[in-house]
Amino acid sequence: MKIYLGSDHRGFLLKEKVFAYLVKNNYEVEDVGGRELNPDDDFPQFAQAAALRVIGDESDDPRAILICGG
Secondary structure, three states, rough: EEEEEEEEOHHHHHHHHHHHHHHOOOOOOOOOOOOOOOOOOOOOHHHHHHHHHHHHOOOOOOOEEEEEOO
16 A cells, blocks of 8 residues: 655644654655645645545555645
8 A cells, every 4th residue: 555645834744753654664655745844835735746646546545644734
């Protein structure tokens, strides 16, 4: 199972912790953003990136986790 992980600025720090946890526990994880803490970003761009990857993923049972504050 592949997990796509994304967040806006409000979820950025938690996303980094979740990413590290998942990698440590041998999950296949892709960070779809944000890549840096940017107070001006917003969740729709990261939600869209994760959703597009899930629907385009032909592997078994892809998932997305979004951590956003709106």
